[in-house]
Every structure is written in structure tokens, then in C-alpha cells.
Amino acid sequence: MCANSSRGWSTSVPRCGQPGCAGSIERIPATRTDMTLQAPLFNPHPTLLLCSETDDLGDLLPHFEQAAAELCPELNVALWSEREPSGGVKPESVVCLASWFAPLGLPASLSGLGLIASIGAGVEHVLRDPGLPAGLPITRIVDAAQTQGMVDFVLWAVLHYHRGIDRVQQQQAQHLWRMPVQHATARTHVGVMGLGTMGAEVALALAAHGFTVSGWSRTQRELNGVATWAGEAALERFLQPLDVVVSLLPLTPETRGLCNARWFDQLKPGAAFVNCGRGEQVVVSDLLEALRSGHLRGAVLDVFEHEPLPPDHDLWDEPRVVITPHMASSVSPELMARQIVASTAGVLAGRQPLNVVDPKRGY
Numbered sequence: 001m002c003a004n005s006s007r008g009w010s011t012s013v014p015r016c017g018q019p020g021c022a023g024s025i026e027r028i029p030a031t032r033t034d035m036t037l038q039a040p041l042f043n044p045h046p047t048l049l050l051c052s053e054t055d056d057l058g059d060l061l062p063h064f065e066q067a068a069a070e071l072c073p074e075l076n077v078a079l080w081s082e083r084e085p086s087g088g089v090k091p092e093s094v095v096c097l098a099s100w101f102a103p104l105g106l107p108a109s110l111s112g113l114g115l116i117a118s119i120g121a122g123v124e125h126v127l128r129d130p131g132l133p134a135g136l137p138i139t140r141i142v143d144a145a146q147t148q149g150m151v152d153f154v155l156w157a158v159l160h161y162h163r164g165i166d167r168v169q170q171q172q173a174q175h176l177w178r179m180p181v182q183h184a185t186a187r188t189h190v191g192v193m194g195l196g197t198m199g200a201e202v203a204l205a206l207a208a209h210g211f212t213v214s215g216w217s218r219t220q221r222e223l224n225g226v227a228t229w230a231g232e233a234a235l236e237r238f239l240q241p242l243d244v245v246v247s248l249l250p251l252t253p254e255t256r257g258l259c260n261a262r263w264f265d266q267l268k269p270g271a272a273f274v275n276c277g278r279g280e281q282v283v284v285s286d287l288l289e290a291l292r293s294g295h296l297r298g299a300v301l302d303v304f305e306h307e308p309l310p311p312d313h314d315l316w317d318e319p320r321v322v323i324t325p326h327m328a329s330s331v332s333p334e335l336m337a338r339q340i341v342a343s344t345a346g347v348l349a350g351r352q353p354l355n356v357v358d359p360k361r362g363y
Contacts (some may be wrong), residue, residue, distance in 0.1 A: 001124070010163040010341070012097075013341050017092075023250070030270065031270065032071055034231070036206045040311065043092075043093060043095050043112055043348070044093075045076065045089075045090070045093045046074065046075050046076065046093065046095045046240075046344070046348060047075070047076040047077070047078050047089045047093045047094045047095065047228065048064060048068065048075055048076070048077050048094075048095070048096040048098055048340070048341065048342045049078050049079075049085070049089070049094045049096070049097050049098065049110075050064060050077065050078070050079050050080060050087075050098050050099075050119075051079075051080035051097060051098070051100075051103075051106065052080070052099060052100040052101055052102065052343065053101050053102060053103045054101040055100055055101070055170065057079060057080075057100070057119075058079065060119070060333055060336070060337065061077065061079060062205075063333040063334050063336070063337040064077045064098070064337040064340070064341065065077050066074050066334075066337070067334075067337035067338045067340075067342075068341050070338075071338065071341045071345055072341055072342075072344060072345040072348070074335050075341065075344060075345070076089065076093070076164055077082075078094075080102070081104075081129075084105065085103070085109075091109055091110050091111060091112075091246075092110070092111045092112040093112060094099075094110045094112060094113055094342040095112055095113065095115065095344060095347065096114065096115045096116075096117055096340065096343070096347070097110060097113060097115070097116050097117070097342075098117045098119055098340050099116065099117070099118065099123045099125070099126065100118070100119050100120060100125060102125075102129075104128075104129050104130070104131065105129070105131050106129075107129060107131070107133055107136070108129075108131045108132070108133055108134055113136060113137065114137075114348070115137055115138075115343060115344060115347045115353055116136055116137070116138045116139070116351075117138075117139045117140075117339075117343060117344075118138070118140045118141065119138055119139055119331070119336055119340070120140070120141060120331060121142070121143075121146065121198075121329075121331070122250060122251065122363075123140050123357050123359075123362065123363070124250070124251040124252075124278065124280075124362060125136055126138055126282060126347075127362060128358060137338075137347070137352075137353050137356050138356065138357050138359060139258040139340070139343055139354060139355045139356050140337070140354050140357055140363075141331050141339055141355065142197065142339075142355045143331050143332060143335050143336075144353075145169075145330075145332060145335075146198075146329045146330060146331050146332075147197060147201050147329070148201075148329075148348065149328065149329035149330055150198045150201070150248070150276060150328055150329040151201055151202050151205045151326075153207075153276065153302070153324075153328040153329060154192075154202045154206070154246055154248075154274060154276065154328070155205060155209065157205065157244075157246070157274045157300040157322075158190055158206060158246070158274070159186070160322070161188075161243070161272040161297065161298065162183075162185065162188045162211075162243075162244070163180070163182070164180030164181075164182075166251045166272075166297070166320070166322075167180055167297045167305045168180060170319070171356055178299065179303045184210070185209060185211045186210055186211065186212055187212075188211050188212065188243045188244065189211070189212045189213075189214065189241050189242050189243045189244075190206050190211045190212070190213050190214075190242065190243065190244045190245075190246065191213075191214045191215070191238060191242040191244070191246065192206070192213065192214070192215045192216070192226075192243045192246050192248060193215075193216045193217075193237065193245065193246065193247045193249050193277070194217060194247065194248035194249040194250065194277060195215045195216070195217040195219075195221045195223065195228065196248070196250070196363065198248055198329070199215065199217070199225055199227060199248040199249075199348065200215075200221065200277070202246065202248060203215045203223055203226045204223060204224070204225070204226065207223075207224075207225035207226055208225075208288040212258065213225065213226045213227070214226065214227045214229065214238055214241075214324075215227070215228045215244070216227070216228070216229045216230070216232055216234065216235060216238045217229075218230065218231070218254075219231075221347040234281050235266075236266045238249065238266070239261070239263070239266040239267050240266060240268060241268065242267060242268070242271055243268075243270075243271055243272065244272045244273075244274060244330050245267065245271060245272075245273055245274070246269065246274040246275075246278055247259065247273075247274070247275045247276065247277040247281060248277050249277040249278070249281060250277065250362050251277070251278035251280055251321065251362065252276070252361065252362035252363070253362075255277070255278070255281050256280050256281060257280070257281065257282075258281050259273070259275070259281050259283065259284055259286070259287065260286045261281040261283070261286040261289065261290070262345060263286075264286060264287065264290040264294070264295065264296060267295070267296065267332065269294075269295055270295075270297045271296060271297060272296070272297045272298045272299065273287070273296060273298075273299040273300070274299070274300045274302055275300070275301050275302065276302045276328040276329075277303060278303055278304060279301075279303045279304035279305040279306075279307070279350035280305045282305075284314070284315065285303075287299065288291060288314060288315075288318060290319065291318060292318075293321045296320070298320040298321065298322070299320065299321050299322070300321075300322045300324070301315065301321060301322070301323055301324070302324045302325075302326055302328045303326055303328075304326075305310065307325075307326055308325070309323065309325075339354050339355065342354060343355075
């Protein structure tokens with residue numbers, strides 16, 4: 001149970017950026033377990049520290065304070081800043097680091113830390129720290145509304161190519177009125193890379209819409225109405241027949257730079273690419289070459305290695321690219337706060353936190 005501590009501490013920080021991609025749903029999922037993790041973590045003044053070196057998390061503070069008031073009333077919530085790296089509290093009091101690209105080395109400096117919680121769906125920003133303390137549970141956010149948002153976005157992106165909207169846009173720039181030929185959805189073969197929670201739902205939704213759908217993942221999955229492939233040996237056969245390929249892969253050492261010249265060459269001429277996974281998976285120079293050579297029809301890109309995308313980046317001016325600002329799906333700030341506070345309360349009581357990831361797999 002939560003130990004005694006003061007509440008209501010805050011520090012001055014700028015407004016929130018986009019790390020958790022804040023959305024609009026009020027729910028707490030049932031991914032809870034009372035499985036014992038360790039002995040209760042005693043801390044006389046337990047603190048949850050919100051921290052990002054790249055984004056401003058000030059707008060999240062009220063949501064975390066409200067969640068703490070309801071779920072763990074004695075938990076203090078603090079905000080990291082460059083001036084006060086421990087959020088103005090004693091480093092040993094921090095039991096949970098709720099983060100998005102925290103400074104390297106910060107987790108190791110918090111001697112009382114019992115949990116690192118990503119405020120988004122991905123954890124690669126946590127795992128990039130070479131000094132990450134071993135054995136600490138790392139969690140991510142799981143939100144059914146976020147999954148539905150991804151389904152909606154990918155369906156729009158696939159329809160963009162299936163209905164020829166990309167070609168209509170090119171005609172508009174030339175003041176041309178020419179109706180594109182329409183085909184049944186079953187004639188468009190869509191491939192989904194990554195069949196985790198989001199990827200599986202996306203694949204099933206595309207199949208329900210009538211598209212011919214294949215899915216590829218690291219390990220074998222079975223989905224009704226979806227032809228599934230697994231492993232590196234099957235990747236080329238998976239890619240070859242696709243009209244549109246959608247990446248929803250997590251960032252791991254195996255997926256970093258996966259979408260390179262060889263990968264694009266394995267797609268048939270005229271295929272389109274949709275990336276909602278991670279920007280680091282794409283070798284941008286190879287993508288641009290595939291587009292400019294005409295081998296690749298177009299690309300919808302929602303994620304980038306450096307965000308925001310620099311104003312002088314070549315992708316901005318590539319006519320076959322649709323750029324969206326990491327908006328494919330979003331996490332509710334209320335749900336985010338409640339999941340992380342519930343996990344923190346669980347760790348303090350010696351229970352398993354919610355949505356623990358496997359650091360070796362990266363998800």
C-alpha cells in the first residue's frame with residue numbers, strides 16, 4: 001500500500017508536447033494482475049516523477065494528480081526539469097519514473113526506483129539508455145481507443161491508394177479532370193507488418209472491409225481471414241504480391257533500418273508504403289530513391305527518426321509522400337495516468353504492474 005507523503009508539489013514547466021499522443025477516452029483497462037512481483041516496496045515519501053528531455057509534460061500533471069488522489073492518495077507527483085533533475089524531490093523518494101525520452105543515466109541515479117513507465121505505447125526510448133538498471137519492470141500504455149485510432153488511420157491510408165486519391169491529387173495540380181478506374185477491394189492486396197495488439201486489429205479490420213490481407217510477424221500468428229507469415233525467411237515471399245504494405249512494427253535491433261533498398265526492391269513495381277511503426281525502421285535515402293525511380297507508387301509516413309521533422313528535410317518536398325505529424329493514434333491522458341499510477345501502487349504493494357514489456361524483445 002502507499003506510504004505517507006505530502007501531495008500537491010509541482011514545478012514550472014512549459015506546456016505538454018506530443019509524447020503520449022493525448023486522446024479522449026476515460027477508461028482503465030483490465031490488464032491488471034495481483035501476481036506477486038516482490039516484497040512491498042517501502043518508501044516513506046513515494047514520488048512519481050514525470051520526465052521528458054524532448055517534450056514538455058506540464059499538461060499531464062493534473063491528470064496524474066487526479067489519478068493519484070483516487071488510486072494512491074499518498075503518492076506525490078513531481079515534474080522533472082533541467083534545473084531540478086529529480087523534480088525538486090529527494091532522488092531516493094522516486095519510485096516510478098513516468099517518461100518519454102528521459103535523460104540518459106537518470107534511472108540509475110534514482111536509488112529508490114521500482115518502476116519505469118513509458119507514457120506511450122513504445123519503450124525504445126527507455127531501452128536506449130546503456131546504464132538502465134537491470135531487473136526493473138518497464139511498462140507501456142495499452143489503450144483500446146488508441147488501437148481503434150490506428151485502425152481508422154490505416155484504413156484511410158489504404159483507401160487513399162485503393163481509390164486512387166493520390167493520382168487525383170496529382171491531376172488536380174495539373175488541372176486535369178480524369179476519373180480513375182475503380183476496383184473491388186478484394187483486388188487490392190494489403191500486407192501488415194507487425195501483428196501485435198494494434199497490428200492484428202488493423203489486419204482484421206482491413207479483411208472485414210473486403211481487402212485481401214496478409215500479415216507478417218516475428219513469430220507465427222493465426223488470424224481469421226488473414227494469411228500470416230513469420231520470420232525473416234518468409235519476408236520476401238510476403239512482400240512480393242502486395243499492393244500496399246503497412247508497417248506497425250516496434251523498434252528493435254532487428255527492425256532498425258529494415259526498410260532499405262533491398263526491402264523496397266522486394267515489393268512489386270507500383271506498390272505503396274504506409275509507416276505507422278517507427279521512423280528509425282526506414283532508410284530515408286533508399287525510400288526516396290524507390291519513389292523517384294517510380295518503383296514505389298507513394299508513401300504515407302506518420303513517424304520519423306527525428307520529430308518534429310526538420311523544415312529542410314527532403315521528404316517535405318517529395319510529391320509522392322503524404323506526411324502526417326505522428327497522429328495515427330493517440331493515448332488518453334486520463335487513462336495513461338490511471339494505468340501508471342495503478343502500476344506504481346501495485347509495485348509499492350509488491351504486485352505485478354500493468355502491461356510489462358520484455359526488454360529483450362523490445363515490446
